[in-house]
Amino acid sequence: MSAILFAEQIxxxxxxxxxxxxxxAGLTLVFGVMGLINLxxxxxxxxxxxxxxxxxxxxxxxxxxLLSGLAAAxxxxxxxxxxxxxxxxxxxxxxxxxxxxxxxxVFSEGTRWIFGSFPLYLNPPxxxxxxxxxxxGIEYPKxxxxxxxxxxxxxxxLFWLIGRxxxxxxxxxxxxxREMIAALGVNIGILYTLVFALGAGLxxxxxxxxxxxxxxxxxxxxxxxILAFVVIVIGGIGSVEGAFVASIxxxxxxxxxxxxxxxxxxxxxxxxxxxxxxxxxxxxLIYLLMAVxxxxxxxxxFGNVGA
Amino acid sequence: xEPALDCFICRNSTAGQPQSAALAVAAPQGGLSIxxxxxxxxxxxAMLAVERHFSARLLSQLNGIGDMKKIALxxxxxxxxxxxxxxxxxxxxVGMITTLSGGGASLGIDVRDGFMLAVMQANDPGIEVxxxxxxxxxxxxxxxxxxMIQSDKVDVLTGIIWSNLALAVVPSAVQQGKFYLxxxxxxxxxxxxxxxxxxxxxxxQNDNLHEAAGAxxxxxxxxxxYLVAPNYPAGIDALNGYKRFFEGEIxxxxxxxxxxxxxxxxxxxxxxxxxxxxxFFLPGGMGIAFLKQYAQSGxxxxxxxxxxxxxxxxxxxxxxxxxxxxNTSQWSKDLDNEANAAFVxxxxxxxxxxxxxxxxxxxxxxxxLISAMAKxxxxxxxxxxxxxxxxxxxxxxxxxxxxxxxxxxQDIYVREVVREGEVLTNRIVGLAMEDRSNAYVGDCSM
Numbered sequence: 001m002s003a004i005l006f007a008e009q010i011x012x013x014x015x016x017x018x019x020x021x022x023x024x025a026g027l028t029l030v031f032g033v034m035g036l037i038n039l040x041x042x043x044x045x046x047x048x049x050x051x052x053x054x055x056x057x058x059x060x061x062x063x064x065x066l067l068s069g070l071a072a073a074x075x076x077x078x079x080x081x082x083x084x085x086x087x088x089x090x091x092x093x094x095x096x097x098x099x100x101x102x103x104x105x106v107f108s109e110g111t112r113w114i115f116g117s118f119p120l121y122l123n124p125p126x127x128x129x130x131x132x133x134x135x136x137g138i139e140y141p142k143x144x145x146x147x148x149x150x151x152x153x154x155x156x157x158l159f160w161l162i163g164r165x166x167x168x169x170x171x172x173x174x175x176x177x178r179e180m181i182a183a184l185g186v187n188i189g190i191l192y193t194l195v196f197a198l199g200a201g202l203x204x205x206x207x208x209x210x211x212x213x214x215x216x217x218x219x220x221x222x223x224x225x226i227l228a229f230v231v232i233v234i235g236g237i238g239s240v241e242g243a244f245v246a247s248i249x250x251x252x253x254x255x256x257x258x259x260x261x262x263x264x265x266x267x268x269x270x271x272x273x274x275x276x277x278x279x280x281x282x283x284x285l286i287y288l289l290m291a292v293x294x295x296x297x298x299x300x301x302f303g304n305v306g307a
Numbered sequence: 308x309e310p311a312l313d314c315f316i317c318r319n320s321t322a323g324q325p326q327s328a329a330l331a332v333a334a335p336q337g338g339l340s341i342x343x344x345x346x347x348x349x350x351x352x353a354m355l356a357v358e359r360h361f362s363a364r365l366l367s368q369l370n371g372i373g374d375m376k377k378i379a380l381x382x383x384x385x386x387x388x389x390x391x392x393x394x395x396x397x398x399x400x401v402g403m404i405t406t407l408s409g410g411g412a413s414l415g416i417d418v419r420d421g422f423m424l425a426v427m428q429a430n431d432p433g434i435e436v437x438x439x440x441x442x443x444x445x446x447x448x449x450x451x452x453x454x455m456i457q458s459d460k461v462d463v464l465t466g467i468i469w470s471n472l473a474l475a476v477v478p479s480a481v482q483q484g485k486f487y488l489x490x491x492x493x494x495x496x497x498x499x500x501x502x503x504x505x506x507x508x509x510x511x512q513n514d515n516l517h518e519a520a521g522a523x524x525x526x527x528x529x530x531x532x533y534l535v536a537p538n539y540p541a542g543i544d545a546l547n548g549y550k551r552f553f554e555g556e557i558x559x560x561x562x563x564x565x566x567x568x569x570x571x572x573x574x575x576x577x578x579x580x581x582x583x584x585x586x587f588f589l590p591g592g593m594g595i596a597f598l599k600q601y602a603q604s605g606x607x608x609x610x611x612x613x614x615x616x617x618x619x620x621x622x623x624x625x626x627x628x629x630x631x632x633x634n635t636s637q638w639s640k641d642l643d644n645e646a647n648a649a650f651v652x653x654x655x656x657x658x659x660x661x662x663x664x665x666x667x668x669x670x671x672x673x674x675x676l677i678s679a680m681a682k683x684x685x686x687x688x689x690x691x692x693x694x695x696x697x698x699x700x701x702x703x704x705x706x707x708x709x710x711x712x713x714x715x716x717q718d719i720y721v722r723e724v725v726r727e728g729e730v731l732t733n734r735i736v737g738l739a740m741e742d743r744s745n746a747y748v749g750d751c752s753m
Contacts, residue, residue: 112408117413117416118624119620121625213569213600214568214592214600215568215591215621216624217592259572259575276562
């Protein structure tokens with residue numbers, strides 16, 4: 001195992017981490033501000049990917065596709081908030097889970113109705129195909145590097161938005177006390193729609209970017225949704241900082257586990273059982289991580305916000 | 308109007324039968340039910356499901372969500388004396404359990420469409436097909452099988468795509484005296500110790516394509532292979548199949564999580580491994596993700612794999628990343644025989660897309676069944692079984708025969724992904740194995 005390989009795996013972990021952050025940020029914002037568990041967040045990710053693939057195929061431009069993926073997911077988020085989610089804020093979590101689960105079915109089958117059962121084609125733009133050689137001789141795919149850069153930029157933008165703008169102040173105020181900020185004259189309905197659309201847009205962006213290196217197909221959002229839930233539980237539900245730290249942690253743990261465990265077990269058992277035990281354990285690693293974090297910090301790493 | 312129906316009526320009128328005025332049409336759930344009296348003593352009733360594109364998708368949605376609604380296709384039931392030859396032919400009811408919704412739906416849809424194409428072409432009023440969606444869930448497949456056996460009274464079951472579903476359904480169905488013809492799933496247990504006189508596999512034994520990839524790797528001069536497969540029974544079987552024939556060294560047998568979509572960690576290890584070839588078995592979306600990421604990673608080690616990741620349904624989603632990749636298959640669109648040329652043309656005309664491997668298997672399964680029907684009645688199980696064993700039908704694969712455990716003996720080809728105009732497809736570049744049977748014949752008591 002060389003240092004170059006290890007550094008490449010760190011980058012891979014980072015890339016998975018920032019991708020997870022884009023998903024988890026929306027999920028945790030919606031939970032923190034509105035107290036809503038949104039299982040349909042994975043569907044918004046899928047909508048982003050399908051809109052991107054559809055527009056990119058029709059126009060030939062990946063960038064237009066990316067933009068429309070973001071826009072379509074944000075628009076879908078706003079529509080869903082206004083028509084369905086709005087009625088759920090005052091209901092208990094079980095009702096929310098039931099209703100948003102129904103939304104998953106509606107979105108999945110609706111997407112299949114429009115686009116068919118076969119996976120769609122979506123490739124990164126020419127500009128970002130191939131690899132670059134990074135300092136130290138690491139050969140790394142350009143597109144993955146672009147995802148890391150874009151993800152970090154979005155994270156920085158989000159922290160700026162929440163920490164330094166009026167909208168951010170209102171979002172944080174909404175997290176603390178929704179009656180009080182409504183009494184102060186903030187239109188809480190519009191604020192909620194905006195927050196929901198923002199989260200949906202980030203999920204759509206993630207879907208569009210990941211769709212171009214994975215497969216654009218119905219049901220692609222659910223596995224990511226589970227990981228995103230793991231992330232927000234580790235990070236502390238409602239905390240965007242927590243979601244960021246936990247995303248990177250989960251990304252690195254998952255990637256390095258898949259890479260190191262088989263090698264580790266290979267040191268003291270035969271190769272075939274080492275690979276199967278190692279890979280089985282690697283797929284459990286993030287859940288073990290979550291369990292350990294919850295033992296020591298039951299509210300997650302940054303979980304001081306009331307949940 | 309449904310084109311298949313136009314043909315049906317037009318065939319009748321060209322046969323010189325006067326068209327009756329009585330034509331009743333009803334459309335329950337998108338199905339079209341027609342009953343028309345051609346002759347006083349001939350009654351043709353036909354219920355045709357509208358099975359094309361949009362409506363087929365819509366119906367599969369209904370299946371996915373709803374309470375297992377049924378698409379029934381009863382081509383025609385004829386009683387009377389006008390067509391003595393046909394009237395004397397026996398009738399048979401087929402239950403097709405396949406995946407029409409969820410992640411693996413494209414495979415089930417292809418098997419169904421291939422099967423239905425052969426049934427439509429046979430135009431035999433004695434065949435009745437009941438289709439239901441198993442949603443890729445073993446428990447649902449078992450429920451459907453029970454319902455088809457007990458209330459629909461089917462004679463033959465077919466259609467299952469996934470090995471775990473086949474293992475849940477097949478042993479009990481054949482125990483109850485039903486025939487099962489597999490158009491896809493071929494787990495080793497059903498070829499070996501659980502083999503049964505009523506179970507026929509028309510597609511393959513699961514290991515076949517992997518074995519052929521191993522054999523091809525020898526002839527291509529590879530000496531050090533890196534193997535990737537998901538960590539589940541079919542993945543482990545796949546790598547064992549490859550190793551059974553590959554004579555070189557194995558750099559690593561890498562098992563990934565089933566359903567994994569990101570292979571960055573694996574690709575970094577492959578790049579550093581020093582292998583001279585990479586064999587991968589990652590069906591469905593996993594394969595699309597792997598191929599795209601492999602192409603973007605800049606690794607230049609040649610890839611090879613079984614046909615599953617290169618079938619017509621998903622090649623377009625992979626795009627140019629698949630170009631030039633070698634894969635092994637028992638069928639290809641450009642296989643040079645008359646039956647295949649006719650099949651490819653008819654499939655395209657009927658469904659507006661190129662057939663896949665799975666469609667060819669569905670088509671062969673139906674044709675095998677039809678060939679047996681011509682020889683024996685299904686009620687005479689021994690005669691019908693013997694007729695199936697003879698396998699006297701024009702397979703789109705060319706030569707086709709059953710081994711003693713009732714799995715195919717067939718040639719397995721090496722294909723390469725090429726671009727034909729706008730469409731990505733496969734082209735045969737060689738023969739990987741000739742008359743390959745399977746490794747489990749000895750474990751079967753038949």
